[in-house]
Amino acid sequence: MANPNLNRGVANVPYFTPQHITSPGTPFPTSNPIPTLFKPLKIRGATLRNRIIVAPMCQYSTAATGPDIGALTDYHIATLGHYALKGAGLVFIEATGVQANGRISPNCPGLWSDAQIPALRRVSDFIKSQGAQSGIQLAHAGRKASTAASWLASSRALGAKISIRADADVGGWPENVVGPMGGEEWTWDGKSSTDEAGGFYAPRALSEKDIEELVRDWASAAKRAVEAGIDVIEIHGAHGYLIGQFLSPVTNQRTDKYGGSFENRTRLLVEIIQGIRKVIPDTMPLYLRVSSTEWLENTEVGKKFGSWDVESSIKLAKLLPALGVDLLDVSSGGNHPQQQINMFNSKDYQIRIAARIRAELSKTSEKLLIGAVGLITEAEQARDILEEGGTAKSSEIEKEAQAAVQMTEPADGKEPMADVILVARQFMREPEWVLRVAWKLGLDIAWPSQFLRVRFPKL
Structure with a gap:
C-alpha cells in the first residue's frame, strides 16, 4: 500500500506546497562533466543551487497610498515565485526604497516601515519553498525619484517620453526629491520642474544630518529584510540612483566630506555597507550593484569634471572584501542623459567589463565574486523573435545556453568571466529559461514536481 505521507509539504509555510x-x-548525478553554471555556489551561509540569478526588475505594482503603501502583493508571488519554481538559483525582489522618498515611483515597494515586513515575508517564504534563495535590492532613487511607471512614460497617448513626473495627486513627492546637489540645474534630464518636456523634479541637496539619517535607514531596512526571512541583500549603487549620484564627480560636486576626492565620493556607500553589515548575520551574503562606467568619458561634462569609469570601479572593487561585500554585480550607465552608448544595441559590453574587473581582482589576494548582467539585454541580440511574445528558434536557445556556460567556465588557461550570471527580461519572456538552457546543454536537471509530465524530452 502506498505511503499516504509520501507527498510531504514544505515545512513552516501556512499552506501546502509540495516538497520537491x-x-x-x-x-542529477552523472558521469559527464557538469557545467560550472549548474554547480552549487556557497557564499557565506547560503548556497545557490545553480549560478543563474533573476536580476531585480521594477514592476511598479504596489499601492501608492494607504495602509498597504509599498507592500508587496500576490502579484509578486505570482511572478517571482514562478521564477523560483522553474529553477533559478536566486530570485531578487526589485529595487525597494529604504525611505518613502527613495522609491523610483509611488508604486515601487518599500521597506521603511515594519508594516511592510509581513508581505515581504510572504513573498520570500514562497520563493524559498521552491528551493531558491530570496534576495532583495535595497535602494534610494535620489534625484530620479517621484516618477511614474515606465509604461505610462512610454505611452504614445502621453507623448512617449523617457520619464514623466509623479505629482502629489498620484502619491508622488515633488517637494522631497533629494540628491547630492540641489536646485533646478540638477534635474536628471536638465529640464526645469516646470518644463512640460521634462520628466524629473529638481532635487534638494542632502545635508550631512540627512545623510546620517539615510545611512541609519539603510541599516533599518536591512534588519527588516532579515526579519522577513530574506537570504541575500543587494545594495543598489547603479543606474544613476542616489549612491551612483554620489560616486560620480559629474553629479556630486559637494565641498564637504561627501564630495570631491574618490574617498569622499565613496564615503556614503562605505558607510551604508558598514551600517548594513553590522545589523545582518555574519552568515548572510551582501551584494553590491554598481554602474561600472557612466559612459561619460568622451562627453563635454565628463571631460570637464571627470567621470565614474571602469578604473574607478576596479579601485572600488578592491575595497569591498574588507568591508564585507561578497559579490559585485556589474552593470553600467543611467546617471546622465549625455552617456554615449546605446545599451540596448551594444552586445555584451557589460560582460566584457565584468571580466576585466574579475581579472584585475585575481591579481590580488582579495576575494570578491563577480556577477555579470546583460547576457541577454534585448531578445534581438541573441535570438530571432517571430513576433512580440513569440518563442525562440531552437538554435537560438542553444546559443544562449552556450553563452551562459562560457561566462562561468575557465577556458584556455584563463579565469572565468564571472562567477554568476544575472538575467532579467528573459525570465519575463520565459520563466522556464533555466530549464531550457539545461535541456539544450543535454543536462538532466530536476523539474518542479507538478511539471514533470511536461518536461522536455532528452536530446
Whole structure:
C-alpha cells in the first residue's frame, strides 16, 4: 500500500506546497562533466543551487497610498515565485526604497516601515519553498525619484517620453526629491520642474544630518529584510540612483566630506555597507550593484569634471572584501542623459567589463565574486523573435545556453568571466529559461514536481 505521507509539504509555510524530491534547477548525478553554471555556489551561509540569478526588475505594482503603501502583493508571488519554481538559483525582489522618498515611483515597494515586513515575508517564504534563495535590492532613487511607471512614460497617448513626473495627486513627492546637489540645474534630464518636456523634479541637496539619517535607514531596512526571512541583500549603487549620484564627480560636486576626492565620493556607500553589515548575520551574503562606467568619458561634462569609469570601479572593487561585500554585480550607465552608448544595441559590453574587473581582482589576494548582467539585454541580440511574445528558434536557445556556460567556465588557461550570471527580461519572456538552457546543454536537471509530465524530452 502506498505511503499516504509520501507527498510531504514544505515545512513552516501556512499552506501546502509540495516538497520537491530534488530542488528544481539542480542536476542529477552523472558521469559527464557538469557545467560550472549548474554547480552549487556557497557564499557565506547560503548556497545557490545553480549560478543563474533573476536580476531585480521594477514592476511598479504596489499601492501608492494607504495602509498597504509599498507592500508587496500576490502579484509578486505570482511572478517571482514562478521564477523560483522553474529553477533559478536566486530570485531578487526589485529595487525597494529604504525611505518613502527613495522609491523610483509611488508604486515601487518599500521597506521603511515594519508594516511592510509581513508581505515581504510572504513573498520570500514562497520563493524559498521552491528551493531558491530570496534576495532583495535595497535602494534610494535620489534625484530620479517621484516618477511614474515606465509604461505610462512610454505611452504614445502621453507623448512617449523617457520619464514623466509623479505629482502629489498620484502619491508622488515633488517637494522631497533629494540628491547630492540641489536646485533646478540638477534635474536628471536638465529640464526645469516646470518644463512640460521634462520628466524629473529638481532635487534638494542632502545635508550631512540627512545623510546620517539615510545611512541609519539603510541599516533599518536591512534588519527588516532579515526579519522577513530574506537570504541575500543587494545594495543598489547603479543606474544613476542616489549612491551612483554620489560616486560620480559629474553629479556630486559637494565641498564637504561627501564630495570631491574618490574617498569622499565613496564615503556614503562605505558607510551604508558598514551600517548594513553590522545589523545582518555574519552568515548572510551582501551584494553590491554598481554602474561600472557612466559612459561619460568622451562627453563635454565628463571631460570637464571627470567621470565614474571602469578604473574607478576596479579601485572600488578592491575595497569591498574588507568591508564585507561578497559579490559585485556589474552593470553600467543611467546617471546622465549625455552617456554615449546605446545599451540596448551594444552586445555584451557589460560582460566584457565584468571580466576585466574579475581579472584585475585575481591579481590580488582579495576575494570578491563577480556577477555579470546583460547576457541577454534585448531578445534581438541573441535570438530571432517571430513576433512580440513569440518563442525562440531552437538554435537560438542553444546559443544562449552556450553563452551562459562560457561566462562561468575557465577556458584556455584563463579565469572565468564571472562567477554568476544575472538575467532579467528573459525570465519575463520565459520563466522556464533555466530549464531550457539545461535541456539544450543535454543536462538532466530536476523539474518542479507538478511539471514533470511536461518536461522536455532528452536530446
